[in-house]
Amino acid sequence: DAGVTQSPTHLIKTRGQQVTLRCSPKSGHDTVSWYQQALGQGPQFIFQYYEEEERQRGNFPDRFSGHQFPNYSSELNVNALLLGDSALYLCASSLEPLVGTGELFFGEGSRLTVL
Amino acid sequence: AQSVAQPEDQVNVAEGNPLTVKCTYSVSGNPYLFWYVQYPNRGLQFLLKYITGDNLVKGSYGFEAEFNKSQTSFHLKKPSALVSDSALYFCAVRDPISGGYNKLIFGAGTRLAVHP
Numbered sequence: 001d002a003g004v005t006q007s008p009t010h011l012i013k014t015r016g017q018q019v020t021l022r023c024s025p026k027s028g029h030d031t032v033s034w035y036q037q038a039l040g041q042g043p044q045f046i047f048q049y050y051e052e053e054e055r056q057r058g059n060f061p062d063r064f065s066g067h068q069f070p071n072y073s074s075e076l077n078v079n080a081l082l083l084g085d086s087a088l089y090l091c092a093s094s095l096e097p098l099v100g101t102g103e104l105f106f107g108e109g110s111r112l113t114v115l
Numbered sequence: 116a117q118s119v120a121q122p123e124d125q126v127n128v129a130e131g132n133p134l135t136v137k138c139t140y141s142v143s144g145n146p147y148l149f150w151y152v153q154y155p156n157r158g159l160q161f162l163l164k165y166i167t168g169d170n171l172v173k174g175s176y177g178f179e180a181e182f183n184k185s186q187t188s189f190h191l192k193k194p195s196a197l198v199s200d201s202a203l204y205f206c207a208v209r210d211p212i213s214g215g216y217n218k219l220i221f222g223a224g225t226r227l228a229v230h231p
Binding site: 004031033035040041042043044045048055056058090092094096103104105106107108109 | 119149151156157158159160161164205207210216217218219220221222223224
């Protein structure tokens with residue numbers, strides 16, 4: 001049973017560039033959430049997708065956008081990269097968007113470095 | 116504002132000794148509380164959760180946590196630590212303002228170091 005998979009695992013960009021991160025949820029899961037984990041901090045919620053729509057959004061600017069595809073996979077896009085966007089980006093999937101068991105399954109993350 | 120605090124950046128314990136990793140929370144309404152563990156260069160792994168019911172919750176790898184409503188705490192415990200327990204531990208609470216959606220607020224994390 002494949003867990004949550006993310007790609008790429010590492011990438012380096014320069015300020016002002018754009019980046020796209022990808023996530024495939026755990027088999028059977030239909031909801032994908034994205035979190036940003038800066039160095040030495042806990043993950044911070046970016047947004048959640050369910051039924052191909054953004055359902056919840058955290059305190060992140062519009063430079064952060066996303067998409068969910070019919071097969072439940074998801075992309076996170078960040079435009080006009082800033083140095084402060086350097087972080088580990090975590091994708092998490094769950095069986096539903098509402099709190100049922102409340103258990104999120106996380107991927108290993110995509111580490112973004114902005115120079 | 117909803118928040119989670121992990122007052123210790125690092126906890127050191129000898130192998131075989133009991134361990135406690137502390138967590139306090141501040142949310143409106145009934146809290147849904149979680150513990151996750153992160154090993155180096157890995158994503159977060161679910162350990163246990165408290166939704167309702169018994170205040171003592173048992174989870175994976177022999178960990179348990181005690182919910183204390185009066186002290187707004189949810190401390191993680193294990194009776195006998197293993198060197199392999201060394202990792203970064205995160206306490207989290209569901210954001211009640213999210214309307215029930217699966218949005219978690221995480222603490223800053225506590226690094227557990229278990230020495231042989």
